[in-house]
Amino acid sequence: MGISFQHVDYNYPGxxxxxxxIALQDVNLDISENGEFIAIVGKTGSxxxxxMQHMNGLKIPTRGNVVVFDNVITPKPRKNPKMKNIRKRVGYVFQFPEYQLFEETVLKDVMFAPVNFGFSKEEAKEKAMNILKLLGIEKLAxxxxxxxxxxxxxxxxxxxxxxxxxxxxxxxxPTRGLDPKGAKDxxxxxxxxxxxxxxxxxxISHDxxxxxxxxxxxxxxxxxxxxxxxxKEELFKTDIYKENHLTKPEVLKLTDYLNEKLNLNLGYDNYNLDMLLNSLKAVTKHE
Ligand SMILES: Nc1ncnc2c1ncn2[C@@H]1O[C@H](COP(=O)(O)OP(=O)(O)OP(=O)(O)O)[C@@H](O)[C@H]1O
Ligand SMILES: [Mg+2]
Structure with a gap:
């Protein structure tokens, strides 16, 4: 198990x-380290x-335990495991992460964490260059x-x-403040x-x-x-999303509209407009 929350409460001190x-009450969660792509949603201040800050030891629960790769984080700070081991396995991209850039060059900035986690300078440089390439920004090194x-x-x-x-x-x-193309990329x-x-x-996303x-x-x-x-399909098929102040994704609004106007039965398993278009083509060809 990757991350597990057991009856976690968190209070910010005043x-x-x-x-x-009170920021969290009785949170119970099991998250696998493999194969999940999870969204955390809800209105501002929820x-x-x-x-998320509990998932790599940035916050310590007020009550209950958080277990991260067998490291048990409890409200007792002195009993807690070394956070560095946890942070190496669970990476956190903060809101507006660009505020945390600080080195002289892009390459040095990207190398900072691998060096800090014990990789040699050469290894860190190689890792940094590989990832800059993957992100299409190696020219900025x-x-x-x-x-x-x-x-x-x-x-x-x-x-x-x-x-x-x-x-x-x-x-x-991660996409807040980016233009639609940047967000999609x-x-x-x-x-x-x-x-x-x-x-x-x-x-975490409001989108x-x-x-x-x-x-x-x-x-x-x-x-x-x-x-x-x-x-995700179940969430938007019932009124649960409305009760939680969420809006329906555009693709589902369009699915509802097409189903009503054309008397179709297109499913909620079309997760973007291209998928919906293909489903629409498939059923209209049949008729
Ligand atoms: N540093 C802090 N000190 C005191 N209270 C805080 C602090 N940070 C957050 N809170 C409170 O804890 C609650 C949860 O805040 P949190 O930042 O986790 O919400 P959020 O869902 O991430 O909101 P947003 O969508 O606006 O980012 C809110 O009531 C907020 O006012
Ligand atoms: Mg937030």
Whole structure:
């Protein structure tokens, strides 16, 4: 098992002891290190980032345990395992990761984590160059990370996490602020790595179109609690998504519309417009 939450609560401390904010309540979750592409969704302030920060030891539960690759994280800090071992296996791409760039060159920035996790300089350089190539930004290697466009900076920051090859990759709103093409390119890249390596990806997103296209399991948070954990089709077939302040993906709105207007029975297993178009062609040819 990759990551497991057992009755986890988390409170943010306030100025006074009594003034804490409850961010998570009784969270139970099992996440495999293999084959999952999970979305964490829910309205702003529902606890998504707080939940994700527990997955690599950035937050320690107030109550309950989080188990990450057999390392048990408990509310007692002194008993806790070495976080470095956990962070090496579970990589975290923060919201606006470009704010964390700091080295003189792109290459040095991407090499930083592998060096920190014990790879030699040569190995780190090789890993960094490979990942820059994969992301199509190897030409930027000797540039300063501060003289890049926002989208390029985002890629460099993502390269910094992928460079040390973590088993599970956490993504907190990786497409936020990118133009539609930039967002699609980055999602396609994560999806490709996921398909090729089987690595589990966990994505926080407010974009239901992206969530519906790429993920295979959705976890919904509503006001500190998990209110849904399961398949994407089931979530949008019932009213659960509305009760959790989510909007229907565009492809499903169009599916509903076509079914109604043309009296068809197109399924919710078309995860993007191309898939829907192909299904539509297939049924109309039959008639
Ligand atoms: N540093 C903090 N100190 C105190 N309270 C916090 C802190 N960070 C978050 N909170 C509170 O914890 C709750 C959950 O916040 P969190 O950031 O996990 O939500 P989120 O679902 O990621 O929201 P968003 O979609 O806006 O990113 C909210 O009530 C928030 O106000
Ligand atoms: Mg957040």
């Amino acid at each position: 100025l006074k002891r009594k003034d804490f904010t 606890g998504k980032s707080t939940l 000797s540039k300063s990370p501060f003289n890049l466009s926002g989208g390029q900076m985002r890629r460099v920051a993502i390269a910094g996490i992928l460079s040390y090859d973590p088993d599970i990759i956490l993504l907190d709103e 980055i999602m396609e890249l994560f999806y490709k790595i996921h398909k090729e390596t089987g690595k589990t990806f966990i994505l 239901m179109d992206i969530v519906y296209e790429y993920t295979n399991r959705i976890i919904v948070l509503n006001d500190t609690k998990i209110t849904y954990d399961g398949g």
